[in-house]
Amino acid sequence: MQVFKAFFxxxxxxKTGIILYFGLCALMTVLVASQYKDEDKKNKFTSESYDxxxxxxxxxxxSLALIDYLKAxxxxxxxxxxxxxxxxxIYSEFYTAYIEIPEGFMEKHLDEDALAVKTxxxxxxxxxxxxxxxxxxxxxxxxxxxxxxxxxxxxxxxTKKAVEAENYVEFNVKNEDNxxxxxxxxxxxxxxxxxxxxxxxxxxxxxxxxxxxxxxxxTAISSISPCKRTLALFGGSTIVGLMVYMAMIVLxxxxxxxxxxxxxxxxxxxxxxxxxxxxxxxxxLIASFPPEIIMKSKDVLVNIITIALSFLGGIFVPLELxxxxxxxxxxxxxxYWYAVGLQKIEAGSTLKDVSSCFGMQAIFGxxxxxxxxxxxxxxMYFKES
Amino acid sequence: MAxxxxxxxxxxxxxxxxxALDNFGLKINxxxxxxxxxxxxxxxxxxxxxxxxxxxYDKGEIKLFGEKMHPSRRDLKSRxxxxxxxxxxxxxxxxxxxxxxxxxxYIKDKKLKKKCVEEAIEFVDxxxxxxxxxxxxxGGLLRRLxxxxxxxxxxELIIFDEPTxxxxxxxxxxxxxxxxxxxxxxxxxxxxxxxxxxxxQLCNRVLIMDKGKKVAEGTKDELKGMIKNTESIVVxxxxxxxxxxxxxxxxxxxxxxxxxxxxxxxxxxGGKHNIxxxxxxxEKNGIDYDRIYSELPTLNDVFLEITGKELRDxx
Numbered sequence: 001m002q003v004f005k006a007f008f009x010x011x012x013x014x015k016t017g018i019i020l021y022f023g024l025c026a027l028m029t030v031l032v033a034s035q036y037k038d039e040d041k042k043n044k045f046t047s048e049s050y051d052x053x054x055x056x057x058x059x060x061x062x063s064l065a066l067i068d069y070l071k072a073x074x075x076x077x078x079x080x081x082x083x084x085x086x087x088x089x090i091y092s093e094f095y096t097a098y099i100e101i102p103e104g105f106m107e108k109h110l111d112e113d114a115l116a117v118k119t120x121x122x123x124x125x126x127x128x129x130x131x132x133x134x135x136x137x138x139x140x141x142x143x144x145x146x147x148x149x150x151x152x153x154x155x156x157x158x159t160k161k162a163v164e165a166e167n168y169v170e171f172n173v174k175n176e177d178n179x180x181x182x183x184x185x186x187x188x189x190x191x192x193x194x195x196x197x198x199x200x201x202x203x204x205x206x207x208x209x210x211x212x213x214x215x216x217x218x219t220a221i222s223s224i225s226p227c228k229r230t231l232a233l234f235g236g237s238t239i240v241g242l243m244v245y246m247a248m249i250v251l252x253x254x255x256x257x258x259x260x261x262x263x264x265x266x267x268x269x270x271x272x273x274x275x276x277x278x279x280x281x282x283x284x285l286i287a288s289f290p291p292e293i294i295m296k297s298k299d300v301l302v303n304i305i306t307i308a309l310s311f312l313g314g315i316f317v318p319l320e321l322x323x324x325x326x327x328x329x330x331x332x333x334x335x336y337w338y339a340v341g342l343q344k345i346e347a348g349s350t351l352k353d354v355s356s357c358f359g360m361q362a363i364f365g366x367x368x369x370x371x372x373x374x375x376x377x378x379x380m381y382f383k384e385s
Numbered sequence: 386m387a388x389x390x391x392x393x394x395x396x397x398x399x400x401x402x403x404x405a406l407d408n409f410g411l412k413i414n415x416x417x418x419x420x421x422x423x424x425x426x427x428x429x430x431x432x433x434x435x436x437x438x439x440x441x442y443d444k445g446e447i448k449l450f451g452e453k454m455h456p457s458r459r460d461l462k463s464r465x466x467x468x469x470x471x472x473x474x475x476x477x478x479x480x481x482x483x484x485x486x487x488x489x490x491y492i493k494d495k496k497l498k499k500k501c502v503e504e505a506i507e508f509v510d511x512x513x514x515x516x517x518x519x520x521x522x523x524g525g526l527l528r529r530l531x532x533x534x535x536x537x538x539x540x541e542l543i544i545f546d547e548p549t550x551x552x553x554x555x556x557x558x559x560x561x562x563x564x565x566x567x568x569x570x571x572x573x574x575x576x577x578x579x580x581x582x583x584x585x586q587l588c589n590r591v592l593i594m595d596k597g598k599k600v601a602e603g604t605k606d607e608l609k610g611m612i613k614n615t616e617s618i619v620v621x622x623x624x625x626x627x628x629x630x631x632x633x634x635x636x637x638x639x640x641x642x643x644x645x646x647x648x649x650x651x652x653x654x655g656g657k658h659n660i661x662x663x664x665x666x667x668e669k670n671g672i673d674y675d676r677i678y679s680e681l682p683t684l685n686d687v688f689l690e691i692t693g694k695e696l697r698d699x700x
Binding site: 002003005006009010013209214215217218219220221222223224225 | 437438439457459460462463465467469471472473474475477478482486487489490491534
């Protein structure tokens with residue numbers, strides 16, 4: 001606990017660096033988000049909702065299913081107007097259409113000629129035709145499922161699923177600026193660079209301070225075991241990494257309101273979480289080298305590591321633009337698998353599909369910890385001999 | 386009988402072909418200030434590191450407080466305090482925070498820790514600098530901070546590894562007084578240094594080591610009794626002939642005479658009134674001299690005679 005507490009006291013001294021990098025990340029986020037400000041207007045498809053009057057004379061399972069389907073998209077009211085009143089209301093655009101479900105609708109629905117839902121709308125407007133089209137789609141769907149051998153309940157359920165699926169259609173409008181990637185993808189893509197920079201610039205010197213020969217020896221002769229000390233340092237580094245992660249999630253969340261708590265957002269956040277942990281392991285690997293070597297070349301080293309990992313892993317340059325050889329190298333890096341994971345999430349993959357990318361990142365993390373341990377042992381061996 | 390605090394038997398430590406410690410052994414009793422002397426590379430630091438389990442060793446046995454020392458013996462380690470040669474503190478923490486950190490490695494209880502930290506800071510007299518960062522402290526204050534970090538948890542055995550290197554005389558005296566006070570309070574001290582005068586002033590018992598071996602061990606007087614030289618007579622005299630040097634050599638109890646830079650050094654072994662015999666020779670032969678005085682052997686003489694080399698590089 002003592003090492004842990006002192007770790008955070010030392011990290012506080014480097015808070016200016018963290019704030020500076022966080023500011024840079026915030027700037028990048030604003031810049032990226034600003035490119036997407038018209039995204040909603042350009043790409044988003046929202047189906048129109050109309051005001052309908054329905055009269056259900058059948059009050060059957062089928063008629064209720066049809067009403068449910070219409071209710072899901074339109075505003076539905078139940079009134080008993082005369083035909084003239086209805087015509088007036090539709091003409092004056094209070095309502096889009098009147099739908100009357102005849103008695104015996106369910107009983108006779110298999111007889112194609114008898115299946116008639118009475119509709120009344122202004123033929124001069126497309127909206128009424130659109131509603132009639134929806135009615136036809138639903139009733140035809142039920143007929144097709146029943147003809148395929150499903151009973152009425154299954155036919156209703158399957159038709160509902162089928163008509164709802166229409167709403168998932170996405171418009172992949174080619175945009176020269178943003179290709180086809182969403183704001184979520186673009187905002188999450190560069191975050192690992194920010195996390196790596198913040199953690200390596202600001203936490204590495206602290207860990208190296210604890211690892212300096214004199215301080216390490218002084219701690220080693222105390223009643224704290226080396227294992228506890230290492231765990232405290234790893235825990236501290238990871239917590240700082242996670243704090244940075246949380247800050248980045250909140251920051252990106254401010255610009256991703258429409259995506260918040262969607263499956264894509266959760267998966268992207270999880271992907272970044274895995275990367276943050278792996279970054280902690282990477283830090284421990286670097287810190288296992290002799291401090292006198294690392295501290296002399298810290299600035300150069302951190303730059304090389306963060307920039308190289310970002311370039312080779314497809315953070316700065318899209319993966320598609322990287323050559324085969326570069327991609328082959330990138331496959332050994334966590335940033336590559338982070339970017340691949342993000343691409344999969346963007347394409348609508350599930351947790352199961354993306355878990356392989358998380359796994360590859362985790363393997364890199366385990367490798368870092370194992371290599372760090374081995375390097376520490378080798379250094380100790382040389383020191384002793 | 387005083388308890389044996391440190392016991393090292395037949396310790397062997399090799400760095401490939403180099404034997405750093407060659408069947409080395411020592412015993413330190415409770416309440417002693419034990420001086421560990423030796424030139425650079427003699428094995429002092431290796432001994433201390435083995436003692437603290439910072440280094441593994443090839444052969445031998447180390448016992449602390451009557452129990453075998455091992456890297457996992459946290460209970461034994463908690464009874465030891467170390468003041469390393471290099472100032473090992475965090476530049477990013479204040480004086481108070483540094484002492485609190487190192488004290489906290491041993492003491493968990495918050496109240497007790499606070500009390501110990503305050504006392505340690507008071508003890509080394511740096512209370513006025515509590516909120517200072519180490520970079521703002523002078524060399525002497527830094528050394529005192531280094532000491533405070535090592536003694537805050539009130540250890541029973543304190544190892545001082547050359548604590549006065551690069552320290553001004555005033556700070557050096559304060560440090561030495563502090564060490565003596567710690568000893569009076571009951572702590573056993575191991576003190577390694579290049580500075581003979583410090584060791585002479587401070588230590589009850591001294592061990593001289595060279596090339597990983599114990600060369601001599603005993604109290605200051607015992608060590609001085611081991612060598613031929615019992616007295617050196619120094620005469621500042623101009624133009625002293627070789628014949629006169631030979632005459633002086635013939636005097637009783639004189640075994641070595643050197644004349645260099647108008648200074649005649651006459652080394653005697655045993656005997657009384659040696660200075661009278663030398664001054665009588667000068668008067669008898671009508672040789673004028675500026676000053677004549679007698680020096681008792683120092684630990685440096687002991688070391689020089691036993692090992693044939695200076696303990697410390699000439700400054």
